Amino acid sequence: MNILAIMYALNSLLMIAMPVGLAIFLTRRWKLGWRIWWIGATTFVLSQMGHIPFNSGMTLLLNRTGIVYWPPLAQSIFNAVFLGLSAGVFEEGARYLVLRFWAKDARTWRRGVLFGAGHGGAEAVILGLLVFFGFIQLFVLRNATPEQLSQLVGSGNVELAQAQLAAAWSAPWYATLLGALERLFTIPIQIAMALLVTQAFLRKNIGWLFAAIGYHALVDASAVLLMDHIGMYWLEAIVGGFAVVSVIVILLLRQPEPLNSDGNPQHVPTPLNVPLPEPIEETSDTLENTRYQ
Numbered sequence: 001m002n003i004l005a006i007m008y009a010l011n012s013l014l015m016i017a018m019p020v021g022l023a024i025f026l027t028r029r030w031k032l033g034w035r036i037w038w039i040g041a042t043t044f045v046l047s048q049m050g051h052i053p054f055n056s057g058m059t060l061l062l063n064r065t066g067i068v069y070w071p072p073l074a075q076s077i078f079n080a081v082f083l084g085l086s087a088g089v090f091e092e093g094a095r096y097l098v099l100r101f102w103a104k105d106a107r108t109w110r111r112g113v114l115f116g117a118g119h120g121g122a123e124a125v126i127l128g129l130l131v132f133f134g135f136i137q138l139f140v141l142r143n144a145t146p147e148q149l150s151q152l153v154g155s156g157n158v159e160l161a162q163a164q165l166a167a168a169w170s171a172p173w174y175a176t177l178l179g180a181l182e183r184l185f186t187i188p189i190q191i192a193m194a195l196l197v198t199q200a201f202l203r204k205n206i207g208w209l210f211a212a213i214g215y216h217a218l219v220d221a222s223a224v225l226l227m228d229h230i231g232m233y234w235l236e237a238i239v240g241g242f243a244v245v246s247v248i249v250i251l252l253l254r255q256p257e258p259l260n261s262d263g264n265p266q267h268v269p270t271p272l273n274v275p276l277p278e279p280i281e282e283t284s285d286t287l288e289n290t291r292y293q
Contacts, residue, residue, distance in 0.1 A: 004169060007176040008135045014180035015128030019121030019187060026117060030110050039103045040118020040194065047094035055086055076225055084221030088213040095119065095197045096209050107201055109255050116194025120187040131179050138168050181236055185243035189219060192246035195253045202255075 023037050062068075067078060099106055099115070106115050141149070142165065146158050153161045196212035199205070219242050226235055 003173055004171070004176060005135075005139060007173045008138065009132070011177050011180050012128050012132035012135055014177070015131060015183045016125050018180070018183060019117070019124040022117055022187065023114075023121055026110075026114050030114070032110065032114055036103060036106055036111050036114045037118035037121070039098060039106070040115040040120075041122035042118075043094050043098045043115075044091070044119045044122040046098075047091045050094075051086060051090035054090065055083070058082075058086075076228070080221040080225035081217075083224050084217035084219070085213075087220045088216035091119075092193060092197055092209060092212040092216055095194060095212070096200065099197060099201060106198065108257050109195070109198075109253065110257065112195045112198035112253075113191055113250070115198070116191035117187065119194055120190030123190070124183040124187060127179070127183070138165065141165060142169060175232070178232060178236060182239060185236070185239045188243050188250065189239075189246045192249040192253075195250060199253065 023034070026032070027034055027037065067075065070078070095115075103111075103115060106112060141152075141161075144152075144165075146162070149158045149161050193212045193216055196208050196215065199208035219239075222238060222242075223235065226238065230238075
């Protein structure tokens with residue numbers, strides 16, 4: 001096994017290990033448990049259950065319209081805006097609904113961070129597993145003969161498959177780590193967007209949800225629009241710029257939390273809506289009934 005094989009395996013391992021390590025650090029540091037993290041992870045899965053079919057259906061629908069005849073630049077801009085908005089609406093909308101009806105106790109900065117870490121962590125772990133599966137395919141097919149490839153991809157796609165395999169195994173070693181680098185940048189972006197949605201409840205202003213949708217759309221649309229026009233390294237640099245902005249947003253939204261004597265945030269229980277008994281009118285009869293109570 002050469003250095004490239006090791007680096008490809010390391011890339012997928014880091015994509016999985018980084019979000020899990022962050023979750024372990026946050027839950028132990030703040031002693032909040034794993035519940036909020038798992039709710040955030042589930043939120044990502046739920047959002048994709050609507051997001052992916054929606055994009056697939058709209059692609060089939062739009063391919064039957066006049067958009068397919070637009071100039072390439074106009075098509076690229078439309079695709080970027082559409083895909084960015086769909087990602088923002090589904091993911092941030094799912095976050096809002098989960099916070100509204102499920103994670104009702106996620107109303108502090110720390111819980112918002114953990115909620116966002118779960119969302120971004122699930123995305124990173126799932127992609128890491130897919131990347132690892134792709135690495136296994138690359139490794140198995142590395143020395144495949146044209147006859148073997150034709151059985152897998154068809155005789156008409158053998159040359160394309162050979163070119164893709166050659167490119168993958170001739171890439172510089174540092175290029176194999178771009179997936180892990182992107183996850184490193186994306187997780188703080190997801191945390192920042194989760195905190196923006198959380199502000200809709202903390203500040204009782206729905207405008208924060210639309211701010212999260214807009215920011216999500218901007219990040220995704222920028223990546224889609226620039227993907228075919230700049231190199232991968234410059235694209236990751238732009239995502240890194242969004243990560244820096246997101247860290248600033250995270251710090252700006254930080255609010256002090258009441259602490260216990262051990263330095264941990266106090267848990268403020270939600271008051272129960274128990275109706276108070278109606279006042280009893282003081283009469284000679286009621287006073288007589290309560291004399292010995």
